[in-house]
Amino acid sequence: MQLIVCGLGGAGSRIADALAAADSEGERSSLVDTVALDTDQSSLAALSEIPEDRRQLFGTLTASGRGFGGNRRQAAEAAAEERTELYRAVDELPTSRADAFLLCAGLAGATGPTLLPELAAKLREVYGVPVYGLGVLPAAEGENRQRAINAGYAVDELTAATDALLLFDNKLWTKGSEDEANPAIRARLNETLASRVTTLFEAGETDRQGRVAESVVDASEVINTFETGGVATLGYASQEIERPTSSRFGLGLFTQEEELEETTIIKAVETTVRRAVRGKLTVDVDRGSAQRGLLVTGGPPEWLNRRAVADARSWLAQETGSVEIRGGDIPTPDVDEIVAIVLLTGVSNCERVDALRAAAREE
Numbered sequence: 001m002q003l004i005v006c007g008l009g010g011a012g013s014r015i016a017d018a019l020a021a022a023d024s025e026g027e028r029s030s031l032v033d034t035v036a037l038d039t040d041q042s043s044l045a046a047l048s049e050i051p052e053d054r055r056q057l058f059g060t061l062t063a064s065g066r067g068f069g070g071n072r073r074q075a076a077e078a079a080a081e082e083r084t085e086l087y088r089a090v091d092e093l094p095t096s097r098a099d100a101f102l103l104c105a106g107l108a109g110a111t112g113p114t115l116l117p118e119l120a121a122k123l124r125e126v127y128g129v130p131v132y133g134l135g136v137l138p139a140a141e142g143e144n145r146q147r148a149i150n151a152g153y154a155v156d157e158l159t160a161a162t163d164a165l166l167l168f169d170n171k172l173w174t175k176g177s178e179d180e181a182n183p184a185i186r187a188r189l190n191e192t193l194a195s196r197v198t199t200l201f202e203a204g205e206t207d208r209q210g211r212v213a214e215s216v217v218d219a220s221e222v223i224n225t226f227e228t229g230g231v232a233t234l235g236y237a238s239q240e241i242e243r244p245t246s247s248r249f250g251l252g253l254f255t256q257e258e259e260l261e262e263t264t265i266i267k268a269v270e271t272t273v274r275r276a277v278r279g280k281l282t283v284d285v286d287r288g289s290a291q292r293g294l295l296v297t298g299g300p301p302e303w304l305n306r307r308a309v310a311d312a313r314s315w316l317a318q319e320t321g322s323v324e325i326r327g328g329d330i331p332t333p334d335v336d337e338i339v340a341i342v343l344l345t346g347v348s349n350c351e352r353v354d355a356l357r358a359a360a361r362e363e
């Protein structure tokens, strides 16, 4: 499906930048356009993919081009004061080509998470397409209480303001000694997130040679999966495969070869899907509390065997206790791996979110 991506604040803009980079590298494209809106001049200047005419600095009277350093009240005032200009920066993009908007922000900050609900409300009022949030949870909790409190407020405001909120947890994706403010660490986190998100949204698009998948995941299926609203998470796994060379097919052992292959395929798809669901998600959740799911399997067309994919989908339905599991393929003829991406939506049980909410309540 086709997205307009808006990066809000420092984290949001860098994630939007990483999404633009991942999109231009891939076989398929899901990006209509990207814009970055921030109160921090040096942060905007350090972006690499988003063109300069798509970067807008605001709040200069109060933030002096240096951001709000976590002060949500000041940031919210700046966003409200300049709402018309900020909205216009998005409205000027080729929005008619978008199936949805994706608004990104780091929830512990001030600029991104206070602008996000403001902008989302306006976009939902004007455009008839969903507005999704992509929110980052801070690594620091006990150490930096203000950040946890900010994130606790933001998570509720953002789920209320968007059609769904996809979360990425810095705490889960960094080791104890790693600092989420370190540019190299940040870049790694953003690449991980961008590659998952890009794989999901690119799924139904034609590749650069104009080939479209047979059992495509069209925009409406992604939209239906997100329709639960609330918190969403993404799982991903890939597995290398050994592809039979054409000479092995010429040995006259067709029946045996094909039988052998189907079991190999079923097993490989099953293992990959299990690893995607049981492995590290973008945010850890109680998998059984998800209302809907979407399973996208990718790989060489002969590996996307119908039975294998159907089996994996019913396994996922069991694992999540959800009957609403959608699915589709991304055939990529020239790769030596199969991939599985799993989107779980309408999650009601997420310990990390509960801990951040509690921090905000106790303030």
Ligand SMILES: Nc1nc2c(ncn2[C@@H]2O[C@H](COP(=O)(O)OP(=O)(O)OP(=O)(O)O)[C@@H](O)[C@H]2O)c(=O)[nH]1
Pocket: 008, 009, 010, 011, 012, 014, 015, 039, 040, 067, 068, 069, 070, 071, 075, 105, 106, 107, 108, 109, 110, 111, 112, 113, 136, 137, 138, 139, 147, 170, 180, 186, 187, 189, 190
């Ligand atoms: N994954 C990831 N997280 C980031 C990145 N930058 C910041 N964060 C996280 O996002 C939080 C918010 O930081 P910023 O995005 O800089 O905040 P902001 O929205 O710009 O707001 P202010 O700077 O306070 O005005 C941080 O506390 C980190 O938890 C990034 O590039 N990637």
Ligand SMILES: [Mg+2]
Pocket: 009, 010, 011, 040, 043, 067, 068, 069, 109, 111
């Ligand atoms: Mg900032």
